[in-house]
Amino acid sequence: MSTTPIDTWAVDLANVTVIYPWVGSEVAMASVGIIAWLAWHVWQVKHENSTYDENLRKYGGKETINSAIDDHQ
Amino acid sequence: MDTDVAAITTVFTEFYYFITVALMFLIHVGFCMYEVGASRRRNHMHTLMKNSMLIPLVTVTWFFFGWWIYWAFPGGPGITGPLGHPDPSFAAAYTPWGESMGPRLDDRISGVFWAAFLLFAWTAASIVSGAVIERIRSFAFWIFAILIGSVTWSIDAAWGWHFSGWMVQLLGYHDAYASGVIHAIAGGCALGILVVLGPRLGKFAADGTPRDILPHNPWLVCIGLFLIYTGFWGFYVACNVPLATTGFIDGQITGATQTATTIYMTPTTLSAITMNFLMSLAGGMMVGYMVSKGDAFWTYSGGLAGIITASAGNDLYHPIQALFIGGIGTYLMYKLHYWVEAKFKIDDAVGAVAVHGYAGFIGVVIAGFVLWGHPSSPYDGFAAINPVGQFIGAIIMFWVLGFIPAWIIAKILASADLLRIPREVELLGLDFHDNREAEAARQDVLADVRSVSATG
Numbered sequence: 087m088s089t090t091p092i093d094t095w096a097v098d099l100a101n102v103t104v105i106y107p108w109v110g111s112e113v114a115m116a117s118v119g120i121i122a123w124l125a126w127h128v129w130q131v132k133h134e135n136s137t138y139d140e141n142l143r144k145y146g147g148k149e150t151i152n153s154a155i156d157d158h159q
Numbered sequence: 160m161d162t163d164v165a166a167i168t169t170v171f172t173e174f175y176y177f178i179t180v181a182l183m184f185l186i187h188v189g190f191c192m193y194e195v196g197a198s199r200r201r202n203h204m205h206t207l208m209k210n211s212m213l214i215p216l217v218t219v220t221w222f223f224f225g226w227w228i229y230w231a232f233p234g235g236p237g238i239t240g241p242l243g244h245p246d247p248s249f250a251a252a253y254t255p256w257g258e259s260m261g262p263r264l265d266d267r268i269s270g271v272f273w274a275a276f277l278l279f280a281w282t283a284a285s286i287v288s289g290a291v292i293e294r295i296r297s298f299a300f301w302i303f304a305i306l307i308g309s310v311t312w313s314i315d316a317a318w319g320w321h322f323s324g325w326m327v328q329l330l331g332y333h334d335a336y337a338s339g340v341i342h343a344i345a346g347g348c349a350l351g352i353l354v355v356l357g358p359r360l361g362k363f364a365a366d367g368t369p370r371d372i373l374p375h376n377p378w379l380v381c382i383g384l385f386l387i388y389t390g391f392w393g394f395y396v397a398c399n400v401p402l403a404t405t406g407f408i409d410g411q412i413t414g415a416t417q418t419a420t421t422i423y424m425t426p427t428t429l430s431a432i433t434m435n436f437l438m439s440l441a442g443g444m445m446v447g448y449m450v451s452k453g454d455a456f457w458t459y460s461g462g463l464a465g466i467i468t469a470s471a472g473n474d475l476y477h478p479i480q481a482l483f484i485g486g487i488g489t490y491l492m493y494k495l496h497y498w499v500e501a502k503f504k505i506d507d508a509v510g511a512v513a514v515h516g517y518a519g520f521i522g523v524v525i526a527g528f529v530l531w532g533h534p535s536s537p538y539d540g541f542a543a544i545n546p547v548g549q550f551i552g553a554i555i556m557f558w559v560l561g562f563i564p565a566w567i568i569a570k571i572l573a574s575a576d577l578l579r580i581p582r583e584v585e586l587l588g589l590d591f592h593d594n595r596e597a598e599a600a601r602q603d604v605l606a607d608v609r610s611v612s613a614t615g
Contacts, residue, residue, distance in 0.1 A: 088532030088543065090475060095537040098414030099405070099426060106477040107529050115479040122483075126445055133452065 168402055169267055175401045176271035182393025183278035185386050187214065190285040193383030194292055196376040197509050201588025202293045209297050210288045216301050217284055217308035221277045222260070225309030227253045229276065232317035239325040275397040276316070279341055280308040282394065286345035287565075289509035291352055293359050294585055299569075299578045306568060307348045311560045315340050319552055322424045322536065326555070330548030331535040335421040336398050336432070336470035338522035339556035346516015347561020349507065355569035356578060358506030360585055369500050372508070377455060384459035388440065391466060395432050395473075398422060410537030424537050427474035435481035439469035442485030450493045460510055461489040464518040468492075471526035471549075475533065484525055492517040516557060523553040 087093070089107035108115075145151075191210050198206040217225075231250040234240025243250040252259035252269075259269040284304035291300060319326040320340040326332035334340050363369055374380045400420045405412045408424045418426040440462045447461015468488025469481045476484065496513035499505050507513065527549025535544050542548060572578040580589065588594070 088534075089530060090533045092533055094411065095425065095534050096411035096413070096539075099412060099416035099418055100414050102426070105426070105431075105475055107475065107480065107533075108477070112477070112479075115477060119479045119482060122486075126449065129449060137453075 172401055173267045173271055176268070176275050176397060179393040179397035180271065180274045180278055183275070183282070183390050183397065186278070186282050186390030186394065187211075187285060189383045189386030189388075189390060190289065191383070192379050192386065194289045194509065196379030196381075196383055197289065197374040198292050199372070199375055199588070201590055201594075203590060204593060205297070205589035206292050209292070209295070209300050210285060212297070212301060213284045213288065213304040213308065214281060217280050217304055218277060220305050220309035221273075221280050221313075223255050223309075225280060225313045226273050226276065227255075227257075228310065228313040229253075229317050229321065232314055233321045233323045233325065235318075235325050239328050240323075245323045278397070279316075279337070279394070280312055283312045283341050283345045283348075284308040286342070286511050286515045287349045287352065290349035290507045290511040291356060292508045293589070294579055295352070295356060296577060296580055299572045302568060302572065303348065303352060303565060306564060307345060307561075311348070311564055312341065312344055315344050315556055315560045319556070320422050322422065322538070326548075326552055327423060327535050328541050330552055331542035331544045332548055332552040333423070333526055333530060333533070333535050333544045334471045334523055334552065335423070335427070335474040336395055338467055338469075338471035338519040338526070339553055342467045342470070342515040342519030343523060343553060343556040344519075344561040346512045346514075346519060347557035348565040350505070350512045350516060351562040351565030352569045353505050353507060353512070354503075354566060355573050358504060359508070360582075362506045363504055367501075367504060369504075369506075374456065381455050381459050384463065387463060388466075391463075392436070395436055395470075396429070399427065399429065399432070400424065401429075408537050411539055412537050421474050423535060425474070425534070426537075431475070432473050434478045435469060435473035435476050436466060438478040439465045439473065439481040439485030441465070442482040443468070443489040446486040446489040447493070450490055457493060457510075460514045461493070464489045464492050464514045467515060467518040468522035468525065470519075471522045472530050475530055480529060484522070484529070487525070488518040488521045491521055516561070520553045520557045523549050523556065 090105055091109055092102070092105055145154075187210075191207060194210055195203050195207050227250060230253045231242050234242070234244025236242040236244065241247075251257055253273075254260070259266055260273075262270070284307050287303055287307060288300065316324075318324045319332045319334055320337065321327070324332070359372060361370065362372060398421065400422070402417055403420050403424065404417050405414060408420065410424060412426070419428055421427055443465015444458055444462040447458040447464070451457030451461070465485025465488060469476060469484045472484075473481055492513040495517045496507065496510050499512070500507070505512070524546070527544060527546035530544045531546060533544045535541050569578055584591075
């Protein structure tokens with residue numbers, strides 16, 4: 087019993103097609119993959135927004151901004 | 160090469176491995192950039208020389224005995240066969256005075272194959288190099304480089320990365336692109352040294368809290384990692400046999416179809432590994448970015464860890480499986496890095512133990528579950544891939560051949576005061592003398608130029 091379609095290599099390779107594990111679960115895997123990809127963007131935009139908010143809270147005063155403009159590289 | 164087809168196959172294979180060697184050289188360029196970028200200005204040249212001198216030292220020792228070990232030890236010796244199992248003529252041919260170790264027109268493959276394996280050996284040694292920067296003696300590091308590059312990696316490859324290796328035969332060990340045989344062993348070796356070597360001065364506060372010693376040049380570190388990615392393509396391709404007939408494989412496979420194979424002679428395709436390399440890189444980078452909150456160093460290192468985790472089974476995984484396996488390995492290695500650092504006060508300067516050692520170990524274990532039951536070999540009587548065999552294999556790679564030999568050698572070197580640089584030299588910086596000499600020379604030239612200028 088194998089997770090791939092191959093139990094033995096005593097075969098003619100001309101008759102072998104897919105060799106990856108869990109054949110038949112492609113749609114499920116793709117669905118999970120798409121959800122994970124979209125979730126990454128949701129996490130990322132929240133993280134980015136909170137980073138900017140924190141930066142502004144800490145350094146958003148006029149004096150710091152003016153000094154940053156003076157140090158501009 | 161007595162037929163046109165044989166000639167084309169041979170020349171194609173010879174050129175194929177030649178290209179992999181040139182590509183893999185970039186791994187080393189990347190490691191040098193990355194290590195120097197991670198070091199402080201006071202240690203640059205020492206860091207560069209420490210790494211780059213492993214190239215000649217591992218090369219000559221690989222010629223003298225490393226390559227012979229690979230062909231002499233697949234049976235243990237004494238586990239599934241004697242020294243030289245299964246064909247002692249191979250081991251005899253690869254002694255430094257052997258018949259296959261010089262140019263000859265009836266063997267066009269041995270030299271490029273030797274070189275491809277040598278570049279793997281450099282990689283294993285170079286992984287260790289980054290972890291120990293800024294306080295190890297060059298002498299000590301080069302002993303470790305030879306240990307892993309030309310002895311322990313060669314033994315582990317004979318055991319678990321050879322078509323007749325005893326681990327493949329008895330355990331069903333499968334590690335197609337070297338999660339364990341290069342990365343786990345190198346991470347284990349680095350950890351064995353670090354335990355004895357100790358942290359850089361200032362790395363831990365008096366209460367044991369770790370401090371970040373930031374890279375002096377994050378750009379150089381990241382571009383170095385990009386170059387390692389690039390060289391990694393050569394590494395992957397070099398792990399395959401590009402074109403094999405069923406007659407050449409000489410196993411249970413029937414028919415006339417030719418195929419690329421892994422080092423175990425099991426069929427795969429270049430397409431499979433190309434897709435899986437990229438998907439595991441993507442999984443690693445995405446998770447690396449998330450878990451480190453967008454830190455560039457850990458995002459790039461995450462990409463590397465993603466590939467390394469999936470490498471054991473990237474000849475067979477579906478690309479989506481490679482994506483998730485890469486992500487899982489990256490998450491775990493990142494968490495383990497900071498846990499080990501805080502708990503055991505281990506100063507791994509570039510995260511090498513985590514990116515290579517933990518990710519490699521995890522990748523070998525995951526492959527045991529995902530590929531459970533897949534035949535590990537085209538030959539009759541070999542165990543199928545299974546979780547227990549993979550777990551034992553990971554232990555052998557990380558601990559038995561990685562950590563333990565390095566820890567023993569480190570203890571011996573430390574007892575002879577040959578492991579760590581003198582404390583005062585560490586305080587001054589390893590390049591202090593050279594920098595002083597260079598500054599004196601500069602001042603001398605400057606004084607002369609001023610004198611010429613003043614006299615018109």
